[in-house]
Amino acid sequence: MTVVEICVEDALGVRRARDGGADRVEVCRDLSCGGLTPAFDEVAAALEVAPAGGVQVLVRPRPGDFAHSREEVDRIASDIAQLALVGRGAAVPLGFVVGVLEPGGRINVDASARLRDEAGDAPLTFHRGFDQVEDLDRGLDVLMELGYDRVLTTGGDPAVARPEALARLVAQGGDDIIILVSGGLRAHNVADVVAASRAREVHMRAPGACGTDQEEVERIVAALH
Incomplete structure (x- = not known):
């Protein structure tokens, strides 16, 4: 059965995603720029x-590229540590979504290793910055070597899921890392992308007039189940 993760911006969106049948949520703010670190009190409310399947928190300090400075990596690590305290004792898992690249389009191994260490036993996902990596196959090997749990990806496209590329990554990752498939997914196309890519998990928004649309979440879940 395919795991459905819905991206939301607030606790109301979390509740609508949950009531629509989502397995897990990712919480962030300012989706207009691809998402940034949410307020900590919003994360606490989301956990309730x-x-x-729990809450994944995007930890991204600014919009723009993913070639973060040393000071920005320090901030990401600090935010992970503080968010871990927010999640202590929660009834559901709390994980983190991060990503640091080198200017040339490779994964920043030192920074990525540091964030893996900072996250401890918490689930850790490398975000859509992965789709800017020049060699996705090598990039996936690096993330597996570092012990990341998931990678959020379209298969290398800026916006749209590429089933053939995703299928290759799914096969390469095997049981060592989960390919969290994204890229323009909605109720009308998600089942076809899952069938073609053999993905075990999918990530998408369910936008409506007032934020997350519970009925769209229900349609997504029904399409997959």
């Missing part, structure tokens, strides 16, 4: 109403 989250689905059983």
Whole structure:
């Protein structure tokens, strides 16, 4: 059965995603720029109403590229440590979504290793910055070597899921890392992308007039199940 992760911006969106049947949520703010680190009190509120699969928190200090400075990596690490305290004792898992690249389009191994260490046993996902990596196959090997749990990816496209590329990554990752498939997914196309890529998990928004649309979440879940 395919795991459905819905990207939301607030606790109300978390509740709507949960009630629509989502397995897990990612919480961030300012989706207009691809998402930034949410307020810590928003994460605390999200944990109280989250689905059983838990909450993934995007930890991204600024919009723009993913070639973060040493000071920005320090901030990401500090935010992970503080968010871990927010999640202590929560009824559902709390994980983190991060990503640091070199200016030339490779994964910043030192920074990525540091963030893996900072996250401890918490689930850790490398975000869509992965789609800017020049060699996705090598990039995936690096993330597996570092012990990342997931990578959020379209298969290398800026916006749209590429099923053939995703299928290759899914096969390469095997049981060592989960390919969290994204890229323009909605209820009308998610089942086809999952069938073609053999993905075990998918990530998408469920936008409506007032934020997350519970009925769209229900349609997504129904399409997959």
